[in-house]
Amino acid sequence: MRGRILALGVLAATVTMTAGVYAQSKKEAPLELKADASARPWKRYNGWPARDESKFSTLGKVVSLPTPKTPRKLDGPITGDAEKGAKLVADRNRGGSCLACHVMGQAGNADLPGNVGPDLSEIGNAGREDEWLFNYIYDARVYNPETVMPPWGGHGLFNDEEIKDMVAFLKTLKKPAVFKTALDNPEKRPAPVEKRENLDPMENPGMWAVEKAQDLWKANGPAGKSCQNCHTNAATAFKTWAASMPKWEPRLNKVVGVEEFVTRHAKATTGADWLMETDENRAMSVYLHFLANGNPVRVDTTSAPAKAAIERGKELANRKVGELNFACTDCHGKAANHWIRGQWLGEPKGQYDHFPTWRTSLQAIWDIRQRFQWCQVNIRADELPPDAKEYGDLELYLASTNAGQKLSVPGIRH
Numbered sequence: 001m002r003g004r005i006l007a008l009g010v011l012a013a014t015v016t017m018t019a020g021v022y023a024q025s026k027k028e029a030p031l032e033l034k035a036d037a038s039a040r041p042w043k044r045y046n047g048w049p050a051r052d053e054s055k056f057s058t059l060g061k062v063v064s065l066p067t068p069k070t071p072r073k074l075d076g077p078i079t080g081d082a083e084k085g086a087k088l089v090a091d092r093n094r095g096g097s098c099l100a101c102h103v104m105g106q107a108g109n110a111d112l113p114g115n116v117g118p119d120l121s122e123i124g125n126a127g128r129e130d131e132w133l134f135n136y137i138y139d140a141r142v143y144n145p146e147t148v149m150p151p152w153g154g155h156g157l158f159n160d161e162e163i164k165d166m167v168a169f170l171k172t173l174k175k176p177a178v179f180k181t182a183l184d185n186p187e188k189r190p191a192p193v194e195k196r197e198n199l200d201p202m203e204n205p206g207m208w209a210v211e212k213a214q215d216l217w218k219a220n221g222p223a224g225k226s227c228q229n230c231h232t233n234a235a236t237a238f239k240t241w242a243a244s245m246p247k248w249e250p251r252l253n254k255v256v257g258v259e260e261f262v263t264r265h266a267k268a269t270t271g272a273d274w275l276m277e278t279d280e281n282r283a284m285s286v287y288l289h290f291l292a293n294g295n296p297v298r299v300d301t302t303s304a305p306a307k308a309a310i311e312r313g314k315e316l317a318n319r320k321v322g323e324l325n326f327a328c329t330d331c332h333g334k335a336a337n338h339w340i341r342g343q344w345l346g347e348p349k350g351q352y353d354h355f356p357t358w359r360t361s362l363q364a365i366w367d368i369r370q371r372f373q374w375c376q377v378n379i380r381a382d383e384l385p386p387d388a389k390e391y392g393d394l395e396l397y398l399a400s401t402n403a404g405q406k407l408s409v410p411g412i413r414h
């Protein structure tokens with residue numbers, strides 16, 4: 001019996017030692033670990049709004065004013081200018097207009113109103129008090145802390161007098177909206193279906209990035225080496241790799257996606273300076289995803305660091321940020337499968353497997369981090385640099401919710 005125990009002990013020790021040798025012999029991919037992976041100081045893209053939203057929360061910090069605890073009291077009924085109010089509710093210069101989310105009677109004549117919020121065409125018959133209407137526009141969080149309604153007055157997008165004019169207009173709405181076309185009615189507008197062949201270069205210019213990347217793969221960098229020196233058969237070496245990204249990188253103490261990996265690995269091996277969101281970086285990301293097309297998204301969700309990152313990403317997805325006070329889950333959760341003006345808000349699943357994607361409206365390739373940044377800018381928040389750790393956590397969380405979705409890159413979207 002004692003001999004058997006000793007034999008089992010030797011076997012266990014041998015297995016442990018063998019596992020240890022394997023762990024030590026497993027070669028880590030060389031990475032540049034000290035420098036930033038994107039341009040510094042970070043500057044917003046040319047053509048994007050140049051607003052300073054530093055007093056509002058971002059994915060990196062919480063600074064917005066807290067939710068009000070009590071409604072504001074008004075002295076008597078509101079006697080605003082309804083005509084001015086009609087213009088204000090349609091003003092797209094301050095957050096997209098009320099019509100982005102609401103049908104509003106005669107204001108419903110505007111093209112493609114949304115239906116994220118209730119139809120207000122007959123709100124004038126609802127018997128709501130002026131004070132309630134005022135506070136709901138000023139800061140609806142006083143009634144519902146989880147509302148998707150922006151705090152128009154609380155965050156300074158409209159002043160008191162303008163809100164009173166809007167209330168005066170709302171009180172005039174007493175008839176159902178009349179739409180010029182069926183498409184203008186968000187309840188009858190069909191959800192968009194992408195039918196273009198995204199992997200056909202005749203339909204998707206994003207496919208040109210594959211050719212560009214193949215040339216980059218063979219080109220020597222400043223260190224006199226190319227990707228091809230180590231990875232002679234890219235199609236075999238990277239058949240599934242992109243489907244397993246992003247992942248926790250202990251050497252950087254954060255989650256790293258394909259684009260940041262490309263930057264850091266290229267710098268450490270060939271010397272190439274392919275910062276995130278440069279043409280070279282996007283091309284390589286498209287190519288590496290393209291090689292893994294057809295494989296299901298399968299990121300690490302079980303290791304302790306990955307679990308912690310996913311939890312952080314989930315918190316970030318639920319964080320209200322920016323002047324409009326939106327969270328990712330407001331548009332792609334509570335308001336999913338609705339229209340915000342002419343834009344369809346999809347569910348989280350299906351929002352990841354086609355990135356990087358060709359944006360036909362912009363004639364450019366966007367990777368997932370640029371999509372995150374634009375969402376921040378669009379809700380009037382200051383975006384973070386693309387290699388920000390917060391974006392890594394958010395990307396891993398999004399990838400985990402898209403587990404099983406098969407990669408089809410480059411995508412093609414409006």
